[in-house]
Amino acid sequence: MSSHLECAEAQLAEIDLLTSMFPTVEELEITDQLALAELRDYVEGSAPADHPPPSRPQFTIKQKLEGVDFLVCCCYPSDYPNVVLPEITVRCCGLSRAQQTELHSRLGAYLTESCQGEVCVLAAVDWLKENLQDFLGKSSSAAPAAQKTPGSPRPQEAFSRLWIYSHHIYNKSKRKNILEWSKELGLSGFSMPGKPGIVCVEGPQSACEEFWSRVKVLTWKKIMIRHREDVRLDQEGDGSGTGQSIDSLRKFTGFEEAMFDPHGNRGNHMDLGQLYHFLNEKGCCDIFQIYFGIEGR
Numbered sequence: 001m002s003s004h005l006e007c008a009e010a011q012l013a014e015i016d017l018l019t020s021m022f023p024t025v026e027e028l029e030i031t032d033q034l035a036l037a038e039l040r041d042y043v044e045g046s047a048p049a050d051h052p053p054p055s056r057p058q059f060t061i062k063q064k065l066e067g068v069d070f071l072v073c074c075c076y077p078s079d080y081p082n083v084v085l086p087e088i089t090v091r092c093c094g095l096s097r098a099q100q101t102e103l104h105s106r107l108g109a110y111l112t113e114s115c116q117g118e119v120c121v122l123a124a125v126d127w128l129k130e131n132l133q134d135f136l137g138k139s140s141s142a143a144p145a146a147q148k149t150p151g152s153p154r155p156q157e158a159f160s161r162l163w164i165y166s167h168h169i170y171n172k173s174k175r176k177n178i179l180e181w182s183k184e185l186g187l188s189g190f191s192m193p194g195k196p197g198i199v200c201v202e203g204p205q206s207a208c209e210e211f212w213s214r215v216k217v218l219t220w221k222k223i224m225i226r227h228r229e230d231v232r233l234d235q236e237g238d239g240s241g242t243g244q245s246i247d248s249l250r251k252f253t254g255f256e257e258a259m260f261d262p263h264g265n266r267g268n269h270m271d272l273g274q275l276y277h278f279l280n281e282k283g284c285c286d287i288f289q290i291y292f293g294i295e296g297r
Contacts, residue, residue: 004052004084005043006046011057011076012043014119016105022061031058032219044205052078058219065132068094071173073217074121081119085111088124089217092132097210099135106131158205159249161189161229162212163287167222169197174218175257184257185211190258194270198291200284202250205230225291 015036022028030036035055042053061072070092077084088101088111110127111120169175170193178191178199186205189200201211216223233244261272272292279285 004078007079007082008043008052010081010088010119012039014081015039015057015059016139018059018121027062029060031060032056035219040214049181054190055221058217061121063125063129065129065136068092068132068136070094070128072121072125081115083115085116086121087217088121089213090128092135092136097206101206103132103135128280146197157233159203159231159233159244159246160205160208161200161251162201162208162225162251163226163227163290164199164215165200165291166197166199166220167225168195169193169199170195178215179255179257181211181214187211188250188252188255190252190256192258192260192270192275194262196291198275200252200287201255202252204246209278215221227287229265239252251284 010095015030018028019030033054034055038053038055039057042051043240056076056078058073061074063070063072070090073089073091075087077087080086085108088104088107090100090107092100095103097214107124107127111124114120115123116231169178169191175191175193182189182191182201185203187201187203187207189202191200192198199215201208212225231244231249233246258278259270260278261271272288276285276288279288
């Protein structure tokens with residue numbers, strides 16, 4: 001039996017178990033029914049055994065803990081569970097960004113230690129039910145202890161610019177999410193819908209990482225960070241005198257959805273010449289060759 005088929009069988013068995021435990025859409029929502037159908041066809045032999053499905057099953061489990069709602073967003077890599085863990089993102093409005101980062105780190109460590117090589121989504125949900133309250137109960141009054149005291153070094157910040165490539169961006173809900181999340185996180189840049197889809201976000205590194213963690217778990221045929229730029233900012237008083245800041249490194253003002261003379265049968269192809277000129281005006285023309293493998297003009 002191929003390793004791909006073994007993984008697919010384990011994934012399908014886990015999804016069937018989860019849907020039996022969380023039978024309503026208010027508890028579990030399959031975000032890509034086509035991916036699930038392709039997985040089932042592959043396991044049941046309706047699709048060639050040597051051609052595993054290219055899509056990645058994704059779903060969201062919705063839970064409540066002491067009146068607080070939280071979401072467990074899951075995406076299956078093709079080698080899960082034999083080789084890697086699933087991609088799991090926890091969403092909870094009661095957590096700060098720092099608490100979410102710590103939560104994901106501890107959850108990942110637990111799954112790596114206890115569930116490597118086995119299906120583990122249910123174990124992740126159980127762990128969250130047992131441990132999430134520890135994060136929710138942390139008093140915000142502890143924050144002043146982390147504040148800068150006279151003479152102590154300021155935590156070093158970083159600036160990032162992510163160039164994201166997608167096979168396509170059509171869905172209105174995804175386009176709305178991209179716009180809203182970028183503004184919520186204080187990021188500048190642009191998104192170009194259509195085929196292909198391009199998103200650029202820039203700003204504080206932590207905010208860029210948060211944006212990517214939200215976007216990548218949505219249902220995509222293909223999405224990746226094609227290129228990234230990271231700049232470590234100078235600490236105050238280090239004597240370098242460069243004067244770099246988050247805002248001084250930005251190449252975009254605000255965030256916008258950019259359209260470049262849509263054409264094609266579905267109006268989903270943009271004029272790449274106009275895209276090149278847009279990037280050139282922003283001082284980013286080199287990225288055109290990284291995206292498309294050719295020099296723009």
